[in-house]
Every structure is written in structure tokens, then in C-alpha cells.
């Protein structure tokens with residue numbers, strides 16, 4: 001089982017060390033918190049929170065998760081490896097890469113102005129990473145509301161928590177490749193303000209993006225963890241299809257409106273959803289290993 005005091009004896013300064021290292025990363029890169037938060041989701045969504053996303057190979061014939069196009073623009077994997085190398089000096093062989101990913105994500109939320117979340121620790125690292133699992137498990141931008149509810153219900157989240165966790169889109173950006181399909185093969189999906197659609201077409205003028213690098217902010221305050229995302233989606237400024245859909249679906253619209261006017265309530269529900277996302281389907285006692293280096297399995 002995971003425990004809040006898991007490293008009390010084996011690595012008592014863990015959280016202080018991670019916090020200090022994260023701070024220096026944040027001060028040099030304002031886009032880092034978004035990257036760490038998405039990294040945690042993409043780790044936990046595929047085989048559970050087991051640092052499978054960090055492996056460059058699992059010594060099998062499978063290609064690793066990062067080969068999946070769903071992991072486009074996943075960043076900061078090497079920063080987790082760097083923090084791990086510091087922790088190996090302080091407490092060798094103790095702290096899993098999976099726990100470092102989860103800690104980096106919670107530090108990202110609080111540094112950006114979001115809630116201070118306590119999370120239980122003790123995840124082990126996987127010995128496998130397979131891109132087909134990533135292709136199958138990571139949701140596409142056009143996922144339907146009922147599929148979103150189903151995805152997060154399987155992690156023990158209720159409806160409010162499912163709508164709170166996607167509020168992670170208060171940070172960061174999306175690239176045209178993930179936006180073009182909703183602009184150029186329109187499907188009925190939520191509500192998009194006419195002016196906002198024009199803005200997106202200007203940013204992403206072609207069905208097949210001219211470059212891989214053009215991006216649009218997820219909400220109007222993309223470096224601040226706030227409830228602006230919900231106000232944006234209510235105004236028809238949801239970047240992805242799913243962001244628009246939750247603002248009009250009768251099951252989810254009242255929750256979006258509640259979070260849009262009550263940031264404290266959003267923070268409270270986001271925190272409990274974050275603990276669920278980062279704690280379900282983890283490898284504990286006896287299963288998995290504590291990697292010595294985050295990008296490769298241990299060779300004994």
C-alpha cells in the first residue's frame with residue numbers, strides 16, 4: 001500500500017530536495033509546470049503510475065511509449081532523471097522514478113498558484129513500456145463526455161472529480177495537429193464562440209499543420225493554475241473538443257459553472273481527484289523495482 005510517510009526513515013529529506021530542484025527548473029522555464037503535470041497524467045494513464053513513460057527501451061522487441069503519437073510534445077522526462085540522480089546520492093536505491101513524477105506534478109500545481117496537495121508515496125517502477133499500450137490508453141482530444149466519465153470512473157473518481165481533473169488544462173498549450181481536426185472536419189461538439197473559432201483558424205490555417213510547432217494556450221492564463229479554464233469553456237473558448245463538450249453536456253455543465261465561480265471548491269475537488277489519478281493501479285510491495293536510472297530498467 002502507498003503511505004504518506006513511506007520515506008520517513010529511508011529518505012526523510014525527499015520532499016524538500018524535490019521541491020528545491022523543481023523551483024530552479026520553474027525559474028528558468030515558465031512552461032515547465034504544464035509539462036510535469038501532463039507527464040504525470042500520461043504516465044498514470046498507461047499501466048498505472050510506474051514511470052513506464054520514462055523508459056527508452058524495456059529490452060524487449062516492443063517500442064517504448066514515447067513512440068506513440070499521443071505522447072507528442074511530452075517534455076521534462078530528463079528532469080525527472082536529473083532529480084533521481086541527486087536522490088541517488090542522498091538515499092541510494094530508495095526513491096522510485098514513479099514517485100518523483102507524482103511529486104513533480106504536485107509541486108507544479110502549487111508553484112503555479114494551485115492547491116498544495118498531499119500525496120501518498122511508495123510506487124514502484126515498471127520493467128515494461130510499450131507504445132501500443134500508450135496508443136490504446138491515452139484519450140484523443142475528441143473523446144466524448146461519457147467516455148471521459150468512464151475513463152476517470154475507472155480510477156475511482158466521481159463526476160465532479162472527473163470534471164475537476166481535466167481542469168489541469170488551466171495550464172499549458174495545445175498544438176495545431178490536435179486542433180485542426182475540430183476546425184476542418186467539424187462534428188457537433190459543445191459550443192465554440194464564433195470569434196474564438198476564427199482565432200483558431202488564424203493560428204492553425206490548414207488541415208495538415210504547416211509545422212509541428214504551432215500552438216495555442218489552453219486557457220487565457222496558461223502559466224497560472226486557476227479556474228479560468230472553466231470560465232473560458234463557458235464562453236465558448238474551449239481549445240479541444242472535450243473542453244467545449246463539458247460546457248454544454250447536461251451532466252457536466254452545472255459542475256463547470258460551479259467551478260467557474262468557486263475556485264476554492266475547484267481546488268478542493270481537484271486535490272482529491274489528483275490523489276486518485278496518481279494512486280490507482282500502482283505497483284507496490286513485491287511488484288516492480290526501484291530503478292537506478294529512470295530511463296532504463298535495472299540489469300542485475
Ligand code: HEM
Pocket residue numbers: 033034035037038041072073139140141142143148165166168169171172173174175176178218240242
Ligand atoms: C479526457 C482527458 C484528456 C484529453 C482528451 C486531453 C488532451 C490533451 C491534448 C490533446 C493536449 C495537447 C497536447 C499538444 O498538442 O501539445 C493536452 C495538453 C495538456 N494536458 Fe490534457 N487531456 C486530458 C486530460 C488531462 C489530465 C487528466 C491532465 C492532468 C492531470 C492533463 C494535463 C494536460 C496539460 C498540463 C497539458 C498542457 C501540456 C503542455 O503545455 O506542455 N490533461 N491534453
Ligand SMILES: [Ca+2]
Pocket residue numbers: 042043044045046047048049050051052053
Ligand atoms: Ca505508466
Ligand SMILES: [Ca+2]
Pocket residue numbers: 169170171219220221222223224225226227228229
Ligand atoms: Ca490558467
